[in-house]
Amino acid sequence: MKDIKVKLINNPNKIISYWKNEKFTVALIVFFGLAFNGGTVLGPIYQGKLIDSILRGDSLSTLIVLGIKFVAIIVTIQLMRYFKRLYIRRFANNTSATMRLMIYNNIMNKSIIQLEDESAGNLMTRAISDVELCVEGMRKFTTEVFDTGVLMLSYFISMLIYDVKITILASVFIPVAMLLAEKLKVIIYKYSIAFRNKSSEVADLTYGTIENAILYRVNGIEKRNRDKYNIELEDLQNKAIKAHILENSMQPIYNVIAMLGVILVIYLGGTKTIEGNWTVGIFSAYIAIFTAMAVKASKAAKLFNSVQKSQVSWKRIKTYLSEYQSKDTFANIKKEKTSLIVDSLSFTYSIGKDNIVENINFEAKEGEIIGVTGPIACGKTTLGIALLGQYPYLGSIKVDGKELKSYSEYERSQMISYLGHRPQLLSDTIYNNITLGEDLKINSVLRDICFEDDLKAMPERESTVVGNNGIRLSGGQQSRIALARTLVRKNKIIILDDPFSAVDMQTEEKIIENLRKNYKESIIILISHRLSIFNKINKVLLIKDDKSLIYGTHNELMESSTLYKSIYDLQSSGGGIDEK
Template sequence: MKSFATVIPFIKKHKWDYIIGIIFLLAVDLLQMIVPHLLGSVTDLFKSKDLTPKVLLTYSFWIIGIAILVFAFRFIWRMKIMGMSRLLEKELREQLFAKFLELSPQYYNEHKTGDLMAHATNDINAVRMAVGPGIILSVDASFLGISIILIMVFTIDPKLTILALLPLPVIALVVSRFGKVIHSRFLKVQEAFASLTDKVQESISGIRVIKAFVQEKEEIENFRGENLRNFKANMDMIKIWGLFDPTVQFLAALSFTIALLYGGIQVIKGIITLGDFVAFTSYLGMLIWPMMAFGWVINIFQRGSASMERLNIIFSEVPEITDNYADPNITVIDGNIKIKNLTFSYKKGLPPVLKNINISLPKGKTLAIIGKTGSGKSTLVNLLARLYKVPQDTIFIDGHDINEIPLKVLRENIGFVPQDNFIFSDTIANNIAFVNEEPLEKIQQFATIADVHKDIMDFPQQYQTIVGERGVTLSGGQKQRIAIARALIKEPKILILDDSLSAVDTNTEETILSNLRKYMKNRTTIIVSHRISTIKNADEIIVLDNGEIVERGTHEELIKLKGLYNSIYEKQQLEDAILKEV
């Protein structure tokens, strides 16, 4: 199957583990095929009254010896083949996780978390089953089936064998037809599970909103709908599998019936011995397993193929943002930023989010960006960190097109605090020293600059306090300040604050800005804000509206223009006055 091409290199790399495992698997099959012959011989000796206690003991020892060897060999092949399938599962998960980190942010805007989680759980497990139990069943069933048929033909009775195996072509046809349906329905099962997972993840993430708006019953009903879809998809799968298994069993039972009727007549006529008939029925009983196993093999491989197809779609995804044009000679940046005629839209065909942006920001200066919601402020700073694909020859740092700067160099030298301050479920110290392990003194130093040190010291375990998922145990202002400390501890050449002081009061804001002015003296700073108090001391302020720069200058210059900036300023002044009166 083409879908399994991704795992072929792994199988080649570990071919000797598979070969050794298959050799011991075949050895087990050979040993098991000796037992019916021994039972047939004992039956004939018993019938002829030549069976003595000594002979019976000898046969018993043979059977016990075979059982011991089967036990040992089976352990070896399980460790080899099943062990390799578990190793592949581990490597696929690591490969998938690495791919997730490689993909651009835009990919996650278009794909749901639950679906991606389903790839990492159900899909990888289905592939593991295919390259573990699937290989075992296919080799075991093929070798055992062919060997048993040959033994039955050449050592017992060819005609009896042919008659008993008449249902086999019908079984092959049933397996082929059912396999295609199983593949299709398993894809639907995986899709339904992904949708269900996404619903659960989204509801848990938004639990506070659900409770605040008293939407528990509605969410339960929504979940029931997704759960019902998942149930129906699985029931459709169970129905086809429920029909498949009994059908194969029924056809296998026909083989036994033919063997019983025709073989019994052959014994009565003296054409074959009773021992041969016992051995034949034992072999036929062993042949039922390969017949059934072929069904399982088809099911497992179809499931694995369906899941591998889903995984291959992700593995073949080409990241929007790469180092294809990077110059390896660029190893450091100073922080001189120039933007020339930048026009940007998220996708072809969509209207531009930014239009004809021109900015010149020398190293050590502070640029502030203000504008209405949706004016393109966050998009602009995201482009500076190359979180979206930047058009060629539009953004330059130190004279280099930003696409020529290796991503690692660029992002290591940018301290970026986005609007959504993500805090990991870890200690506060580890959240601040996220990039590198740092001594506590240094962590405290940057926490002080971000004016969050006092808050942290009030916690029972101080810097070793473990915060809840996404920092749920912290206030909005504490999360913002911890995120600022995390950006500053990198000692970046460029600092970007995207509305990162919106949750702190004006006094705290002034303290942080004062600390930043000292710390960022020879570094470049870009501040995005809705509050004029945050940006009024910037070297240059640009006002965005509908993706265009409509005003630019210092605070005093923009006030004199009596334009959009002045309008925002007057409204905020009025709001502050009203709040003071209240």
């Protein structure tokens, strides 16, 4: 199927928009749907004419002409059916792609706070599986508008043309079957939603189990976890049975109700035929049309059910469908010297909660490395995150004289790079992990992070695939590749949170030396517990337990802060800040 284009859509949270978005395809569906379903009735009509012609003893040539017409009608109708199906499938594919794009766009535009609230990955996986169900319901609905709606209408009209009284009397049972199906959908909906929710829970549990398999094994809790998983699976099965049993067990009942009218058709139509008011061919055509209509009507429940199921999915994805926002990639960043002025900065993750860091003041200029240290949980990581400007903050963070929050998100991403605690490596090559798909030279950054010897031992060099989360690399290699990613663009401000925890002290020293030499246009914020290299950097920010600060050079802090001096001395003699 060619020329499937993913189109942006207005009002993506209204389901009708998806039909509007595919106007041309929908027009073709309507054309072929009307032609196929409207024309289908001609099949039994011509079949009846053929029977009458045989009974009348018409000549062979008349029979052949009638036979050819009959075959031509059948072939044309089937062709119409083929095109109707083709375009409905195209509508479904396009809609599915559009919905996925809108969900992707919505997630990509969520703020960092919203993304932390719900795991973006899980959310996306769940929403995508709902897209499939929802679109399947939309496809069935579109199909059934013609296969049930138009078809039944054309059957009904042709039956009325044959005989109004018989048609009205015999068709009375059909709305009863449809009404029953319609009423039961509420109950089916209830069970269906319980099944879908459980299914999501089990999916989450499955992902969690895969992710934590080794943890469970090492700690000997595999059995406990398996037992819990089994209980959840049993519950899922029960809910699946309840959701499906009612839906499927009702079908024969609808059939019987809808078909009750056939008794009347046989009696009244038969009498009419015996009396000579109908030919055998008309009688046969009428029975065929009525039976087809009754069967269609009894299957209307399927339509209601599929619409109902798709509504369940639609409700779940609806909240993730919002107007497309293209990411702006315009950056107005000063080329000249970088400066950072932090004034009375206070920050907490959730509005209304106590500040985690408070009244932070310091200044830095390009070429400087600023160390941030302090006891466990004093807020070092939090300060690093606050300096990214992704969360709301109080006070001021000025980069090159302009308030950080007044830069656009894209500009901030171009000015500041950040290395968090976890290396967050992609299951890709070393090169792609560093460049994130951009065309960048990485030789010098590999030298800066002292990775050249490591690379020599890898036959594929920078094309080495690191495995899921960098599993094929050592801890120190993982953290240095993540460090290289943070350094490679030489952003104005580089925030490194504990980058050397998996690196030996000698390598750490060499890397710091490289940073000093080769990143003279950047300001580096180096968060660390380990103070051994703090005598080689420009300034140190010590955050104390009571949230108070000391800012100065290493030598100044050694003189002015007994806390800093004692930590430094302790670590120099083999202890650490945590023991303090």
